[in-house]
Amino acid sequence: MSQLLVIVGATGQQGGSVANFVLSDPVLSARYKVRALTRDTTKPAADALRAKGAEVVQADLEDPASLKAAFAGASTVFAATKTVYDEQAKARELRQSKDVADAAVAAGVQYLIYSTQVHCENVSGGKYPVAAYDSKAEAEAYIRSLPIKSAFYAPATFMQNLLAGMAPRPVPDQPAVYAIANIFAGDRPYPWLDVAADAGKFVGAILANPDKFAGKVLYAGSGMATMDEIAAKISAQTNKTVKYVLMSEEKFRAYLPPAAQDAIVNMFLFCSEHGYYGPDSERLVNESIAEVPYKLTSLEEYIAANVKLA
Numbered sequence: 001m002s003q004l005l006v007i008v009g010a011t012g013q014q015g016g017s018v019a020n021f022v023l024s025d026p027v028l029s030a031r032y033k034v035r036a037l038t039r040d041t042t043k044p045a046a047d048a049l050r051a052k053g054a055e056v057v058q059a060d061l062e063d064p065a066s067l068k069a070a071f072a073g074a075s076t077v078f079a080a081t082k083t084v085y086d087e088q089a090k091a092r093e094l095r096q097s098k099d100v101a102d103a104a105v106a107a108g109v110q111y112l113i114y115s116t117q118v119h120c121e122n123v124s125g126g127k128y129p130v131a132a133y134d135s136k137a138e139a140e141a142y143i144r145s146l147p148i149k150s151a152f153y154a155p156a157t158f159m160q161n162l163l164a165g166m167a168p169r170p171v172p173d174q175p176a177v178y179a180i181a182n183i184f185a186g187d188r189p190y191p192w193l194d195v196a197a198d199a200g201k202f203v204g205a206i207l208a209n210p211d212k213f214a215g216k217v218l219y220a221g222s223g224m225a226t227m228d229e230i231a232a233k234i235s236a237q238t239n240k241t242v243k244y245v246l247m248s249e250e251k252f253r254a255y256l257p258p259a260a261q262d263a264i265v266n267m268f269l270f271c272s273e274h275g276y277y278g279p280d281s282e283r284l285v286n287e288s289i290a291e292v293p294y295k296l297t298s299l300e301e302y303i304a305a306n307v308k309l310a
C-alpha cells in the first residue's frame, strides 16, 4: 500500500527537486503518493506538480494550523525552510522549523526529513554566527528530541550560484576575460550540488531506505572543488579566460543588502576557514555519495549544460 509523502516548500528549489524526483522515479513513485504544500496553489510551479501527479495543498509556514491539517494521513514529511535575510532571519527560520516538527508529531507523522546545516557559530568557537545555517542546526537538535523518526540532509553550495552571485563577469577592457570574485580563498575545496537535479536524489536515498538512515545526516554534494578549479573548468568548457579573484570584504559587503551582509560574509569566511561542513567535509561528502544509488550531476556536466559566456 502506498504511503503519503508531504513536501513542505514543494515549489522551492529543494522541495521542487524532491517532488520531481519522487514523482518520476518508478520505485519511489510506486511507494509514495506526493502531497505538495505551497502558499499559492495557483502558480505555474503548482500546476506543473499537479500535471506530474502530485496533490497540491495550500499551507503556510506562518500558519501552524495549516501545517497540521496538511500533514493529516502522512507517513513522511520532507521540509526545507527558506531564509529571508532580515533581522528576524534566525529566529523566524528556527520557529518555522519547530512548528513543522511539532505539527508533524501532532498529526501522527512517523518520519521527518529536514534540510539542515552545520552550526557555524559553534564550530567556529563563536567567531562566525550564520543565521541561515545555525537556525537549521538548532532545529535539527530540536527535532532529534521529539518522539518522531528523523533523518537529515545538508545541501552543499548550489551549482546554480554559478549562474547568479558566483557567475563569471566580463572584465572591463579585456575581451574574452571573465572573473568570479568573492571573499573566500580560491584554493579551499567546497562541496557542490546541482540542487534542481540532485537534492531529490539524496532525499530519495533516505525515502528508499528510511530505517537505514534514521538519525543520520547526508552531506549532499556530488564532489568537492575549489574556486580556482571551478574557474579552470569553466575556461576549459567555454574557451574563455576565467579567473577567480579575491575581493575585499568591504567591497563585497557593499553589493549586499544591509540586513544580509553579516550572514553572508560570515558564511563565506566560515567555509574558507573551517570547511563548508567543518574540518571533515570531504570525508563526509564521500561517505554520503556512497549512500546514493542514483547518478549525481558532476560540476563538469552542470557547467557544460548551463554556464554560457557571451
Ligand SMILES: *[C@@H]1O[C@H](CO)[C@@H](O)[C@H](O)[C@H]1NC(C)=O
Pocket: 119, 122, 137, 138, 141
Ligand atoms: C551550540 O552551543 C551551545 C552552547 O554550548 C549549545 O548549548 C548548543 O546545544 C549547541 N548547538 C548545536 C546545534 O550544536
Ligand SMILES: *[C@@H]1O[C@H](CO)[C@@H](O)[C@H](O)[C@H]1NC(C)=O
Pocket: 239
Ligand atoms: C579556442 O580558442 C582558440 C584560440 O582562439 C581557437 O584556436 C580554438 O579553435 C578554440 N576552440 C574551441 C573549442 O572553440
Ligand SMILES: *[C@@H]1O[C@H](CO)[C@@H](O)[C@H](O)[C@H]1NC(C)=O
Pocket: 282, 283, 286
Ligand atoms: C574523496 O573521494 C575522492 C574521489 O574519489 C578521493 O580522491 C579523495 O581522496 C576522497 N577523500 C577522502 C577524505 O576520503
